[in-house]
Amino acid sequence: MAVVTIRQLLDSGVHFGHQTRRWNPKMKRFILTERSGSHIIDLQQSLKHIDATYDYVKETVAHGGTILFV
Numbered sequence: 001m002a003v004v005t006i007r008q009l010l011d012s013g014v015h016f017g018h019q020t021r022r023w024n025p026k027m028k029r030f031i032l033t034e035r036s037g038s039h040i041i042d043l044q045q046s047l048k049h050i051d052a053t054y055d056y057v058k059e060t061v062a063h064g065g066t067i068l069f070v
Helices: 006-012 025-030 043-062
Strands: 016-018 031-035 037-043
Touching: 006 043, 025 031, 025 043, 037 043
Parallel strands: none
Antiparallel strands: 016 037, 031 037
8 A cells, every 4th residue: 555656755845855065975875866956866765665664653553562753
């Protein structure tokens, strides 16, 4: 079950990253390209990790666990 779609992520502007001169090298694997001085985030990877996080939270709560959002 998709929690969100690529279209929803695009419409929300999730793919827009920081300016290229302010980037964190640890994010390199998630950056798809650069456009107009800003990085563009790979939404396929974002969606994969959103779904994995959703499944983890759902399982944790189903087994009586607690989730803290900061």
